[in-house]
Structures are given as C-alpha cells and as structure tokens.
Amino acid sequence: MTSSKLFEEPGLKQITVWARGVYENKEARDVVVAVTEAAALEGKFVQAWENYVDLPDRIFVPVRAYGKISDQPIESKYVYENETPDIVALTEETLVKGVPILGGIRPGAVLVVNTKRSPQEISKFLIGDTNKLKAVVTVDASGIKQGVITLSGAEGATDASGIGGGFSGPLAGAVVKATGIVSLESLLQIVKDKAAARAGYDQARVADAKSLGLAG
C-alpha cells in the first residue's frame, strides 16, 4: 500500500481569507460564507469555517477564515486548515508583510487585496511562492463600504447582523471577478448589500502576474 496521491480531491478549490483579529473576523468569515453559499446555489458541495488555532480574540492578530468548494462531496471535511489554497484574499493591505499569506498556494492561485494601492505596489511586498500566482487583484473594498465590527457570529454561532453587509461584499465581488469561482448573480443573491458587492466587482483591478514580473 502506498499513500501518495491517494487522498487527492481534484475538483476541490480552497479559499483562504486573512484578516485582522476582532476588527475583521466577521468580514473574513463573510467573504468565505458568501462565496461558498453562492457556490452551493450553483449546486456545488461547500464548507466554510474559521481557523480555531489563530487567536481571534486578540486585536490585530492575523486570523484566517476558510472555504472549500467542490463539484464532488468533500471528503477532507475535517482537514481543518486549507493547506493548498487556490484563492487568497486579504481584508487589509498590511497582511502582505510578515504573514505567510502565500504559504502552500497551488499553481494558478489568485491573490485579492482590500487596498487603495495598485497591484503593482502590493506585488513589491510579496514573498514566498510568487511564481505560482496567476494574478494579483486590488480593490478598495473599505472605500466602497465600511466594515462591520461585531462579535455576533463568533465561535461558530449565527451572525445576527447578516452576511455581506460590510466590505466583505465588495471584496467577495473582486474575488468573483478575478476567479470566476461563482457567478456574480449567485453572489448577489447571498450578500446583504448587493450594490456594494457589484461595485467591488466593477472596481477590482486585476493584474496578470506575468505583467507584474511575478510569474515564473
């Protein structure tokens, strides 16, 4: 018996959202919930959850929320960290520094950053497997809609404030534009502020990794 390649799930896509503790836990969670719920509308098998080991009750600590989307039933459902993300999104620009955001990314991965800065500016800070990136995307999601700060929905409970009412909507819109992981229409069915999500989709600046000098 040999275990190599035995546990691969070819149809599975992983999305990891990095955020700053307390202030942005909700927004990060909303991005993965919005995208996975939209995928579920399209008949996909999905999972969404937050990293448990990060310290989400410390202000500004880097925290992660995850989503899995597949056209097959998800077999690795208790593999509790996304080890090989296809999509990485950041709720805040400084996460590009000193945080291993590109750790384990698969070839063709897309990075989406909530920032006023351009993909060119952001790409200067990237370290790690930058040659695996297909595109770097920036969107001023916080400029379109302010974040919602709440503890509702923490620790696996229901978020009574609703999904996608803050900057997660436009950030998810940018993710959808850059990756096509779900259709914009499906996303808009899920998020609370549809206009903001659409604006994120429209305003996202998508830069090919090659044009940024990143692709290997």
Add this chain to the structure above:
Amino acid sequence: MGVKKRISGCVAVANGVKLADVDVICSYPIRPYTGIMSELARMVADGELDAEFIHGEGEHAQLSVVYGASACGARAFTGSSGVGVTYAMEVYSPISGERLPLQMAIADRTLDPPGDFGSEHTDALCTRDQGWLQGWSSTPQEALDMTLMWYRIGEDPRVLLPQYSCQDGYFVSHILGEVEIPDAAQVKEFLPPYKNHHVLDVRRPQIIGAQIEPAMGPPLQYQRYQAVEGARQVIKQAHAEFAGIFGRSYDPFVEEYMTDDAEAAIFIQGAHAETAKTVARRLRNLGEKVGVVRLRVFRPYPTQEVRLALSKFKAVGVVDNSANFGIAGSSGVMLTEARTALYNLGDKVKTVGFVGGLGGEMITHDEFYRMFAKLKEIAKNGKTDRDGYWLPFEL
C-alpha cells in the same frame, strides 16, 4: 419537513435545545462549546425561545443550577468543555443519583496543562462513570439529533437519567455542515413535555438529596445501575421512533461502514470516524478489505453490539482520542472496553490500540493509512507485537 441550513455543531445543538423547548439554561463560557450558549442567548433575547437563561459563576454553579431546575420539574440544559467539565465533577453523581434527566452538551477540549484548547475526548471521558448516559456525534446533524434523542431517552420513566451529548470541539462544533433542522410539530410528537414524578412541589412536599444511612448506599447504587442498564432497550426504541418520525435513521449503538467481508477495521468514536471512512473508501478502491465501526453510545456501553460488530474481523484497531496515562494496555479506555466486550471470544480477533489526535490535532488521512497498514500486517501474521501505539510518535 424541516429546513436545510449550513450550520456549526454549536448552532445545531442550540437548535436542538430550542426544539426541545427547554425551560432553564445555565451558561459559563469556555471554548469550544461557547457557541452553543451564544446562540441560545441570542434565541432567548430575540424571543425565539422562552427559557430562563442564567449565567453561572462557574461550571460547578452551572451544574448546581440545572440540578435545582430539573428537581423543580424544568427541562434543563447546560454545557461545557475541557477543564470546565472537570471543575463541575462533584455535581454529576448527585444529579444522576437523584435521577434528574437534564442534559449537558460537551464540545471536547483537552485538559490542562499546558493551556491548550484543541479537541480531545479526555474531558468527557473523565465523567463516564457518573451514572449519566453518554454518546458522541460525528457531524452537526447528528449533534442536533442526539440532543433530542437524549432528552427523550433520559426522561423516559424507565430511565430517568441525565445525559452527556458530546461532540468533538472545532471539528464538529465549529466547522459548518449541512443540517436539516426538524419541524417543531414533529419534535413535539417525538419529545413530549418533561414530566417527572419526583419534583419539588409545595403541594406534595418531599426532600431531594437528603443525607442517607450507609446501608441505603448499595440499594440506591443498584437502582442507578439498573436504570443505566435498562436504558439500552429505550435507546433502541427511541431510535426506531426517531427514524419513523424524522426519516433519518441511525444505528443506535454502532455504525458500520464498509465492513462486509472486511478483514481489518478501525473502531472509533466521534468526528475522526469521518476521516477514517474516507481512508477506508480509498483503500477499498485499491482492493483492500477494510472498514470502519463507529461507536455512538459510550454509556451504557453496548457490549453485545460491539462484540457482534467486531467479531467478524481478523484485526481491529481501536482509536483513542483521549489520554489515559498508565491504563491497562497502555493505550486508552476505548481499547480496554472493546477488549472486555470481545473477551469471551478468546483470541479470535486481534486488537491493537492507537492513541491519536491529542491536543486537537487532526488524525490525518496518512495516519489512518498507517493504522490500516499495521492492521493488515496483524491480520496476515495473526499476531500483535504490542498493545498500543501513540501516534505520530510510535507509528
């Protein structure tokens, strides 16, 4: 018909508690079970659930509050994790001794030190001999269903015992899974209102929890023993009725997965069983004769069912997700109990223990793969080299 939603194990349990229409809830925060109480607090605040929500000053107080509430005739609910579970230890035996069928949810957490917060069955397993019913669910759906099922079984006049409804912390408690939340009317049919015959009532004065003479000890213990033993029958009945009403059926005690013609099997409880199933399925594709048996009820231990399920294999790997230092067999309590269940069969089935997933680490696909490889070797050679292995250090 119920509604389908993607929710965490915490929210699933809260929905079960709401559907059970409990009267008194007592909370105290500790990860990972906290989400259950935040959700219930929200439900009470939003008027979705009419219950007395009391915040205790600690877990000992939590259990004392629901003890009193249940004695007053209320359907009561509480919960905890890790050291919170052990802090309340003193109150468990009186509750079952007084035959008060309240429920406690446990989302597992390792015990300190060091101050880890990952999942481990050690916390709940410490309470296994307190005269409560106890079982583990492996998905949020099962966590909700078990909440309803345990109330129904525990409140049955033939049983009258409290219940621990356990789930793995994080894996089940925090990762969203698809759950069908049953219809309230169906739940009413399955779970009638709580009616105990020995409640505190000024119209019918009685003392609950009085000091007794030592000579009353043995008969009272025997009564409790009979109640726990007798619960087996009620568990079976309740599962059958549950399936009839909700259309979802569980094997009451052990769930078998790909065990037909299997030569080697993993015997396990809780969330990691789901990972074990994936590995078994993949190995089946390669032609390996392997399966998984998942224990659902730990107390009362289903001795007959376990014996029946495991007797058909050549080799069984018993997975313990708990730390049992210095135990017979050097593995864990899952192994010792499984071996006791198999004892009368002689040496027919080779058993070996695997301790894994401690401190909240997941038991990886590769670890289950290595366990199955070891079992294959044992089945082939017809002998075991040792009682147990601690993963990942020894296998």
Add this chain to the structure above:
Amino acid sequence: MSFKEVPFAGTVPSPKRENEGMVTGNWRTKRPVLDKDKCTDCLICWISCPDACIDQSTTGLAFNLKYCKGCGICAEVCPSNAITNVPELDYAD
C-alpha cells in the same frame, strides 16, 4: 512536532526579553515613528507599551519592530506628540 523538541513539562525560561513563540510584529498595521527633536525622554511611552518593546539605548528610544504590534498606545500617551503612527506599507522593510 517531535516530543523531544518541546521543553520539559512545557516550561518557558524566564526572565526573557523576547519570546520566539509569540512574535507579534506582524500584528502591526501602523508603525510608531519617533521625532527625536520633540521627545523629552519622559519615558511615559516606555512604561506604557503593553509589549515592553520600546528599548532605551544610548542614542535614544528605539521600537523593537519584531514585537511592536502597532497598538498606538505610545503615540496616544506621549505628552509631547513625539510619536506618529504611519501606515506600515509606507515602509519597504
């Protein structure tokens, strides 16, 4: 993690100026920057820093950016307005 790599009984040596197990510099979104001309060396910032990461050196105060989590308390408490919080991405390092 190998069981041999973990210190006996999970103990942590003390006193310790830096804890490699909890490097908090990447929590920072804004960086404290000192204007030495305004600073009066009153050390209110030094004693207020929750991470004890303001060092006193012969050339004046220095922020230990490996641990400074950018909470902004030092800038807030400084009576001379000698500390400014600057967006982290304005710096390449």
